[in-house]
Amino acid sequence: MSESNRIASAGPDNNSPAGLTAVPGVMKLSAYIQGESLIPGVENPIKLSSNESAHGPSSLALRAFRESAGELNRYPDGSQLALRQAIAGVHGLDVERIICGSGSEELILLAVRAYLAPGDEALLSENGFIMSNIHCTAQGARLRIAPEKSYRIDVDALLERVSEKTRFCTIANPNNPTGTYISESEMRRLHAGLPKNCLLLIDNAYAEYVDQQDFASGEKLVDEFENVMMTRTFSKIYGLSGLRIGWAYCPTEVISVLQRIRTPFNTNGPALATAAAAVQDVEYIRGVKEYNKRSLQRISRELIQLGIEVVPSSTNLYLLKFDAASGKSGSQAAAFMQSRGIIPRPAGGSDAFLRITVGLDHENEAVIEALSEYMAS
Numbered sequence: 001m002s003e004s005n006r007i008a009s010a011g012p013d014n015n016s017p018a019g020l021t022a023v024p025g026v027m028k029l030s031a032y033i034q035g036e037s038l039i040p041g042v043e044n045p046i047k048l049s050s051n052e053s054a055h056g057p058s059s060l061a062l063r064a065f066r067e068s069a070g071e072l073n074r075y076p077d078g079s080q081l082a083l084r085q086a087i088a089g090v091h092g093l094d095v096e097r098i099i100c101g102s103g104s105e106e107l108i109l110l111a112v113r114a115y116l117a118p119g120d121e122a123l124l125s126e127n128g129f130i131m132s133n134i135h136c137t138a139q140g141a142r143l144r145i146a147p148e149k150s151y152r153i154d155v156d157a158l159l160e161r162v163s164e165k166t167r168f169c170t171i172a173n174p175n176n177p178t179g180t181y182i183s184e185s186e187m188r189r190l191h192a193g194l195p196k197n198c199l200l201l202i203d204n205a206y207a208e209y210v211d212q213q214d215f216a217s218g219e220k221l222v223d224e225f226e227n228v229m230m231t232r233t234f235s236k237i238y239g240l241s242g243l244r245i246g247w248a249y250c251p252t253e254v255i256s257v258l259q260r261i262r263t264p265f266n267t268n269g270p271a272l273a274t275a276a277a278a279v280q281d282v283e284y285i286r287g288v289k290e291y292n293k294r295s296l297q298r299i300s301r302e303l304i305q306l307g308i309e310v311v312p313s314s315t316n317l318y319l320l321k322f323d324a325a326s327g328k329s330g331s332q333a334a335a336f337m338q339s340r341g342i343i344p345r346p347a348g349g350s351d352a353f354l355r356i357t358v359g360l361d362h363e364n365e366a367v368i369e370a371l372s373e374y375m376a377s
């Protein structure tokens with residue numbers, strides 16, 4: 001099911017006839033294909049392909065966004081101070097150790113550029129966030145990819161792949177496209193088995209959705225160790241994917257390294273202002289989380305009854321597995337859903353899987369209805 005392996009082996013290996021040469025890591029890649037958003041001939045399809053929030057941003061965030069229009073002639077605050085202060089206040093973190101990026105993916109890129117040299121090894125899990133894989137590949141690193149077990153990150157499999165060349169390890173927790181998580185103690189066990197000179201990047205893009213008691217987002221480990229950083233995003237529960245804004249919490253030394261390569265205006269003014277309002281609207285986020293949890297429970301119950309395997313998710317996405325023996329497949333299910341105006345996302349190499357974002361009630365009902373028809377067909 002791994003998207004990771006697929007991407008790293010794709011791409012032509014030639015360069016321009018004029019002799020212009022791209023670095024070898026880049027030529028191993030093919031261009032990223034984002035989740036579809038259109039169905040030809042369908043007006044307003046139900047887009048459930050990119051794990052966006054169906055609820056959109058809070059009204060306070062929207063107000064801040066509108067107000068920011070008056071400042072469009074100005075460069076943004078390159079120090080990102082107001083947003084860093086807002087994040088630090090809400091999460092109880094050290095403001096000096098927060099850095100913001102154009103999406104959390106930019107912060108992952110900065111970490112890879114700073115800590116991985118060509119020939120170093122990057123340790124990844126089978127179903128990790130695809131951009132981590134892309135950045136490590138482009139950097140010329142050797143990827144060591146650990147298989148997962150029962151749709152979960154397998155810490156033992158990761159540890160088996162550690163070598164003295166391992167300089168970077170990233171774990172999406174919870175993970176995409178599986179929606180599963182590993183516990184705090186498992187994350188600690190992974191960290192304990194990594195070399196001290198290996199940076200562990202905990203990608204917590206979906207952390208706000210998780211309810212389970214044994215889960216912890218990465219900040220405690222960041223405070224304890226010099227080689228752990230955590231990335232977070234406003235693209236998911238905060239409903240701000242379109243603004244491209246994320247943040248990271250890092251040890252002092254890592255912050256000082258990342259600040260050397262962060263461009264001064266990497267985060268735009270409207271994004272900084274809107275995210276600062278969004279993070280402080282804690283009540284709104286609590287409501288979105290509850291709605292998502294309720295929806296996920298209902299969807300899972302209904303789809304399991306139809307005979308579809310639903311991977312237990314702690315996020316706003318869920319992974320479905322169709323049983324080939326009964327003649328069903330993810331690609332057929334996707335085509336059927338598209339014929340009903342719904343856009344899911346194929347999940348990696350295998351035809352058995354389909355990833356769907358949790359939507360609003362009427363959107364989720366449309367999914368259930370379409371899949372019941374497909375399963376009965």
Ligand SMILES: Cc1ncc(COP(=O)(O)O)c(C=O)c1O
Pocket residue numbers: 050051102103104105106128129172174175176203205206232233234235241244245246
């Ligand atoms: C696991 C994971 N990490 C990070 C991101 C990136 O989020 P952004 O760059 O929008 O902050 C995503 C987006 O889908 C994701 O699934």
